Amino acid sequence: MDSRFFRQACFIGGEWLADSADAVIEVTNPATGENLGTVPDLGREETRKAIAAASEAFPAWRAKPAAERAKYCHDIHDALMDHQDELGELLTREMGKPLNEAKGEIAYGAAFFKWFAEEAIRIYGDVIPSPWPNKRIVVTKEPVGVVASITPWNFPTAMIARKAAAALAAGCPIVCKPASQTPYSALAYGVIAEDVGLPKGVLNVITGSPAPIADEFCENPDVKKITFTGSTAIGKQLAANAMKQMKRVSMELGGNAPLIIFDDADIDRAVEGAIACKFRNAGQTCVCANRILIQSGIYDRFAEKFAAAINDLKIGNGLEDGVDQGPLIDDKAVKKVEEHIDDATGKGANIVTGGSRHQLGGTYFEPTLLRDVTSEMLIANDETFGPVAPLFKFETEEEAIKLANDTEYGLASYFYTKDLGRAWRVMEALEYGMVAINEGILSTPVAPFGGVKESGVGREGSKYGLEDYLNIKYGLFGGLE
Ligand SMILES: NC(=O)C1=CN([C@@H]2O[C@H](COP(=O)(O)OP(=O)(O)OC[C@H]3O[C@@H](n4cnc5c(N)ncnc54)[C@H](OP(=O)(O)O)[C@@H]3O)[C@@H](O)[C@H]2O)C=CC1
Numbered sequence: 001m002d003s004r005f006f007r008q009a010c011f012i013g014g015e016w017l018a019d020s021a022d023a024v025i026e027v028t029n030p031a032t033g034e035n036l037g038t039v040p041d042l043g044r045e046e047t048r049k050a051i052a053a054a055s056e057a058f059p060a061w062r063a064k065p066a067a068e069r070a071k072y073c074h075d076i077h078d079a080l081m082d083h084q085d086e087l088g089e090l091l092t093r094e095m096g097k098p099l100n101e102a103k104g105e106i107a108y109g110a111a112f113f114k115w116f117a118e119e120a121i122r123i124y125g126d127v128i129p130s131p132w133p134n135k136r137i138v139v140t141k142e143p144v145g146v147v148a149s150i151t152p153w154n155f156p157t158a159m160i161a162r163k164a165a166a167a168l169a170a171g172c173p174i175v176c177k178p179a180s181q182t183p184y185s186a187l188a189y190g191v192i193a194e195d196v197g198l199p200k201g202v203l204n205v206i207t208g209s210p211a212p213i214a215d216e217f218c219e220n221p222d223v224k225k226i227t228f229t230g231s232t233a234i235g236k237q238l239a240a241n242a243m244k245q246m247k248r249v250s251m252e253l254g255g256n257a258p259l260i261i262f263d264d265a266d267i268d269r270a271v272e273g274a275i276a277c278k279f280r281n282a283g284q285t286c287v288c289a290n291r292i293l294i295q296s297g298i299y300d301r302f303a304e305k306f307a308a309a310i311n312d313l314k315i316g317n318g319l320e321d322g323v324d325q326g327p328l329i330d331d332k333a334v335k336k337v338e339e340h341i342d343d344a345t346g347k348g349a350n351i352v353t354g355g356s357r358h359q360l361g362g363t364y365f366e367p368t369l370l371r372d373v374t375s376e377m378l379i380a381n382d383e384t385f386g387p388v389a390p391l392f393k394f395e396t397e398e399e400a401i402k403l404a405n406d407t408e409y410g411l412a413s414y415f416y417t418k419d420l421g422r423a424w425r426v427m428e429a430l431e432y433g434m435v436a437i438n439e440g441i442l443s444t445p446v447a448p449f450g451g452v453k454e455s456g457v458g459r460e461g462s463k464y465g466l467e468d469y470l471n472i473k474y475g476l477f478g479g480l481e
């Protein structure tokens with residue numbers, strides 16, 4: 001690929017570490033199946049080196065005035081935005097999402113660096129009124145130390161941004177392990193780190209087999225925090241391992257988002273929101289609506305309008321103009337989508353539109369609408385992570401809430417209503433970390449992103465996102481008499 005951001009080497013301690021002989025991972029463009037290149041398949045030893053580089057960088061990095069760390073974060077923001085088109089194209093090539101979404105992701109990622117640059121200078125402590133006349137109590141905030149991150153392929157730039165920006169702002173160096181399917185957007189951060197003159201070791205990117213890298217992250221005592229975005233199964237495993245040393249953890253895991261549309265909703269607005277919420281990134285986000293619950297009075301009307309909007313979506317290579325939905329990440333993802341559709345239709349659901357692999361071949365899949373879906377079907381309980389919209393029917397508000405909460409997940413939820421009382425009631429009743437009312441997209445760096453139940457722990461973005469990278473220290477000053 002003809003881009004100076006395209007690096008087939010890892011970035012450790014400010015140096016580019018190229019592959020050793022045959023130990024490489026091949027990276028494929030999901031839109032074409034073409035091989036884009038390779039990255040090193042590194043293991044524990046190199047991970048140890050990256051952690052050592054980060055540990056070495058820590059004392060000087062944490063000692064910098066917050067305004068200096070903020071300046072680096074602002075510079076990273078500016079560098080991402082200056083190269084938005086080039087980085088967006090790199091992202092589309094390795095991940096498949098449409099170019100406009102990819103460029104949007106670069107801007108979204110950059111916005112985390114800006115946000116946390118502005119938060120870095122507001123890491124306040126506290127003075128607590130003392131219960132003793134001759135003693136004083138203060139609270140200070142300190143960086144947790146070296147952070148290790150593991151991120152998924154669906155947002156290769158932004159998922160690193162929301163971890164790295166908070167870590168750097170707080171005073172923590174970071175070692176990033178990106179998904180093996182999308183390493184190049186992550187390695188581009190190495191180029192950016194060089195461009196902005198980030199001190200060596202503050203940001204490291206290592207590629208390779210996940211298990212040995214994760215084991216080193218969990219077992220190396222110099223790593224003080226592990227931050228992960230990905231599947232619940234891997235998140236649980238990582239959290240359990242990290243707890244052996246009582247490391248701090250942030251876990252952004254799977255979801256099973258309900259999108260509820262009440263009879264009194266603005267149907268056109270709900271259709272627009274459902275398209276954005278369900279088909280963004282071809283349905284491959286943990287906040288995509290996984291279950292669409294429609295009140296019976298508008299069920300048929302909504303289904304008809306939603307199907308028409310789905311039929312307008314253009315499928316193709318994300319680099320082509322006007323494409324709304326690219327390929328799925330790989331064949332495993334397509335098989336999961338097929339399994340969910342087959343299971344649902346086998347148990348009585350009906351396909352309104354789509355339902356099959358797209359004529360373009362590869363991992364392209366038709367955006368699909370299923371109706372008459374019920375709780376007994378696999379799709380009701382398992383995250384599809386693909387372009388399938390299943391419509392469930394409900395009669396009452398109480399039933400909708402019960403259905404929506406009937407899952408072990410609790411990440412994002414959505415509902416549409418014009419009734420203010422209902423808006424408050426339902427928001428309070430939904431057991432989710434995030435609730436969007438009359439909106440289909442809720443992500444922004446200024447709000448806390450995260451889940452409850454088995455969707456994880458911790459929050460990213462917002463003022464709360466920084467707390468996850470800080471330790472609280474209580475200082476007691478005695479002897480004032
Ligand atoms: N919350 C979210 O945003 C996401 C949720 N998912 C959900 O998970 C499902 C499976 O997707 P998948 O990509 O396989 O998700 P994974 O959880 O397997 O992958 C996410 C990250 O974890 C790494 N990883 C894989 N195995 C281990 C391990 N044993 N220890 C530590 N890290 C590991 C991966 O590395 P490598 O790429 O090298 O394997 C990748 O960097 C999806 O269908 C979806 O339901 C998936 C992605 C994001």
Ligand SMILES: O=C(O)CCCC(=O)O
Binds near residue numbers: 155
């Ligand atoms: O799917 C994810 O892993 C994160 C969703 C992206 C976002 O909206 O922030």
